[in-house]
Amino acid sequence: MDPALPDHPPQQARPVLSARTLVKRYGHVTALAGVDVAVAAGESLAVTGTSGSGKTTLLHCLAGILPVDGGQVVLATAGGAVHVDALGEAGRSRLRREEFGFVFQSGMLVPELTALENVALAAMLGGAPRREAEARALPELERLGLAGLGGRRIGELSGGQAQRVAIARALVTGPGVVFADEPTGALDSRTSDDVLDALLAATTGTGRALVVVTHDEQVAARCDREVHLADGRVVAERPRGGSGRATGELPGGFPVPRWQQVPS
Numbered sequence: 569m570d571p572a573l574p575d576h577p578p579q580q581a582r583p584v585l586s587a588r589t590l591v592k593r594y595g596h597v598t599a600l601a602g603v604d605v606a607v608a609a610g611e612s613l614a615v616t617g618t619s620g621s622g623k624t625t626l627l628h629c630l631a632g633i634l635p636v637d638g639g640q641v642v643l644a645t646a647g648g649a650v651h652v653d654a655l656g657e658a659g660r661s662r663l664r665r666e667e668f669g670f671v672f673q674s675g676m677l678v679p680e681l682t683a684l685e686n687v688a689l690a691a692m693l694g695g696a697p698r699r700e701a702e703a704r705a706l707p708e709l710e711r712l713g714l715a716g717l718g719g720r721r722i723g724e725l726s727g728g729q730a731q732r733v734a735i736a737r738a739l740v741t742g743p744g745v746v747f748a749d750e751p752t753g754a755l756d757s758r759t760s761d762d763v764l765d766a767l768l769a770a771t772t773g774t775g776r777a778l779v780v781v782t783h784d785e786q787v788a789a790r791c792d793r794e795v796h797l798a799d800g801r802v803v804a805e806r807p808r809g810g811s812g813r814a815t816g817e818l819p820g821g822f823p824v825p826r827w828q829q830v831p832s
């Protein structure tokens with residue numbers, strides 16, 4: 569290992585979003601059984617694990633989509649620390665609109681609207697008048713390489729272009745944290761690389777935190793850090809991406825990570 573490289577560089581930064589002993593149950597099913605996780609500004613965190621291990625549930629609890637049954641979720645904002653776990657539905661809904669951006673596997677764009685209207689709609693839901701919302705949406709589309717495509721409906725775009733529209737929509741409200749659930753899951757591998765480049769540039773590249781749920785080893789390898797879930801717990805954690813050291817060092821593959829074991 570290169571001694572000049574610190575072991576966990578991103579973790580030394582102050583977390584913008586952190587969870588401690590997070591618990592989430594669906595009836596008798598315990599989906600999260602005491603998860604500790606944190607992400608810093610400008611850092612990308614991959615959440616991996618086998619199907620049913622609790623990845624999406626973790627993302628939804630961190631993002632205030634779901635209420636939690638135990639533990640804490642704390643978001644650092646310009647106005648101070650916000651205890652997401654203590655907010656009611658209205659507070660979490662406001663937080664999602666104002667502080668967070670979301671990118672889902674299928675884009676979840678409105679097919680009847682154009683690319684520009686889809687992005688502007690997110691700004692309008694945040695309270696911006698239409699004209700201002702469109703003025704904010706346009707440069708986001710341009711930054712994502714979609715200049716000139718704003719007038720097309722979603723069905724007139726390729727899968728990769730549509731996913732870039734979804735990224736632009738996630739960014740138009742100026743969120744500090746972007747959550748992505750299998751953002752490249754519906755794309756071929758080359759398009760997936762391009763979309764991931766765009767997502768990383770638009771988030772960590774501009775000082776935002778990015779939390780990505782993924783089954784894709786190539787996606788996890790490009791993130792700064794990875795946490796691996798099993799049965800609702802973080803069972804392993806390692807630096808990835810920026811250091812380039814971790815790629816290909818997992819001969820057994822999942823679900824038996826050989827990296828740093830987290831004590832249970």
Ligand SMILES: Nc1ncnc2c1ncn2[C@@H]1O[C@H](COP(=O)(O)OP(=O)(O)OP(=O)(O)O)[C@@H](O)[C@H]1O
Nearest residue numbers: 594597598599617618619620621622623624625626
């Ligand atoms: N709405 C729900 N009601 C009941 N059980 C649920 C619900 N959502 C998820 N679960 C259960 O909680 C556990 C965690 O599910 P979750 O969707 O978070 O896993 P995941 O790791 O994201 O899975 P996948 O990779 O298949 O999307 C699973 O046992 C799942 O069956």
